[in-house]
Amino acid sequence: MYNHHILYLTILILCLFNFIASATPNCPVEADPTTILSCVAIDAVGLVQATKGNIRGFCTMAERFMECLKTKTRGCFGEDFVRGSLSELIELSQKCCVNKEEKVNEECPFITKPNCFSLTDMAKTSMGTEILIKDLKIGDQVLAIDYNDQIVSTEIISFLHYENNSQTFFYTFTTETGHHISLTSDHLIFIGNGTYIQARYVNPKLHNLYVIGNNGHLQSSSIRSIDVQLKQGYATPITQYGTLIVNNVSSSCYSSIYHHNLGHMAMAPLRLVHHAKQIFGIVNKNEIPKNGIHWYPKALNNFLHMLGPLANIFTTTMGQI
Numbered sequence: 001m002y003n004h005h006i007l008y009l010t011i012l013i014l015c016l017f018n019f020i021a022s023a024t025p026n027c028p029v030e031a032d033p034t035t036i037l038s039c040v041a042i043d044a045v046g047l048v049q050a051t052k053g054n055i056r057g058f059c060t061m062a063e064r065f066m067e068c069l070k071t072k073t074r075g076c077f078g079e080d081f082v083r084g085s086l087s088e089l090i091e092l093s094q095k096c097c098v099n100k101e102e103k104v105n106e107e108c109p110f111i112t113k114p115n116c117f118s119l120t121d122m123a124k125t126s127m128g129t130e131i132l133i134k135d136l137k138i139g140d141q142v143l144a145i146d147y148n149d150q151i152v153s154t155e156i157i158s159f160l161h162y163e164n165n166s167q168t169f170f171y172t173f174t175t176e177t178g179h180h181i182s183l184t185s186d187h188l189i190f191i192g193n194g195t196y197i198q199a200r201y202v203n204p205k206l207h208n209l210y211v212i213g214n215n216g217h218l219q220s221s222s223i224r225s226i227d228v229q230l231k232q233g234y235a236t237p238i239t240q241y242g243t244l245i246v247n248n249v250s251s252s253c254y255s256s257i258y259h260h261n262l263g264h265m266a267m268a269p270l271r272l273v274h275h276a277k278q279i280f281g282i283v284n285k286n287e288i289p290k291n292g293i294h295w296y297p298k299a300l301n302n303f304l305h306m307l308g309p310l311a312n313i314f315t316t317t318m319g320q321i
């Protein structure tokens with residue numbers, strides 16, 4: 001039961017982070033933030049069943065949970081976003097929530113582990129110089145893109161994952177402009193108009209990447225080739241905007257998740273902690289990233305996987321990490 005309490009808290013925090021800050025006068029969450037809690041509380045039984053492998057009970061629960069959340073967040077600023085995630089949830093639970101005899105649909109998505117940038121690719125500092133991903137540290141000022149797809153200077157606030165000793169497969173994209181970027185298969189990349197998709201779904205016939213052109217502005221470029229390469233070392237630095245310019249190409253910082261915005265919302269607590277550290281002047285700029293996955297995304301992933309198939313709606317990790 002201890003774990004479930006933490007889970008409720010996590011969901012609650014994620015919800016409140018998004019809604020409290022942006023609530024409008026008609027938003028019931030603003031009047032009483034505990035309204036969200038009632039959604040989470042109604043289905044404790046279903047949740048416990050789910051962790052014991054009762055997928056059916058769980059699927060009913062997921063549906064009710066989402067319905068409740070939808071009702072309670074009516075009139076809130078984040079409503080459209082919640083709705084967007086809900087239609088996705090319904091579609092995916094159709095694939096993942098199946099009868100006991102049936103096998104889970106092939107399209108019910110899963111993939112093994114969190115994935116990242118190559119350590120040998122370059123970020124760009126706010127001074128315009130290049131810095132290896134390997135050498136980035138918390139507190140470094142780097143270029144990224146903001147919520148309006150404009151280039152901004154921002155700060156590295158954390159590393160979600162860092163490994164300098166392991167090898168992994170990367171998709172290396174080469175654009176017509178001659179830029180190249182390597183990302184693991186689940187990593188989200190920017191394809192314009194506020195949209196990010198996982199590297200493995202990029203289709204050169206349909207998608208363009210966005211690069212910093214000679215005039216210093218973002219420009220779209222078609223993709224010349226995609227190669228799969230085995231490389232040593234990977235890292236997931238995250239910035240205030242959840243994006244990063246790597247080898248002059250715009251990318252998300254997030255992977256193993258379907259929606260950039262959802263990843264960004266889920267990492268809000270890390271931004272808050274970093275902000276608090278800034279206020280108290282305790283950001284350690286000399287801290288070298290250690291190998292391993294940050295405890296927070298790891299805990300979030302593992303709590304999600306306690307829910308069984310619901311986890312697959314948000315993340316492409318196959319289970320506990």
Ligand SMILES: *[C@@H]1O[C@H](CO)[C@@H](O)[C@H](O)[C@H]1NC(C)=O
Binds near residue numbers: 165
């Ligand atoms: C990985 O990083 C550690 C600590 O920073 C360092 O001691 C080690 O030599 C690095 N290994 C590789 C293969 O670069």
Ligand SMILES: *[C@@H]1O[C@H](CO)[C@@H](O)[C@H](O)[C@H]1NC(C)=O
Binds near residue numbers: 193
């Ligand atoms: C960008 O996305 C918005 C909302 O998703 C859409 O309405 C608009 O048509 C898109 N613009 C382009 C140029 O694709």
Ligand SMILES: *[C@@H]1O[C@H](CO)[C@@H](O)[C@H](O)[C@H]1NC(C)=O
Binds near residue numbers: 130179180213214248
């Ligand atoms: C990024 O663009 C700048 C300016 O065009 C160029 O000097 C630099 O080599 C590029 N960096 C990479 C890693 O492609």
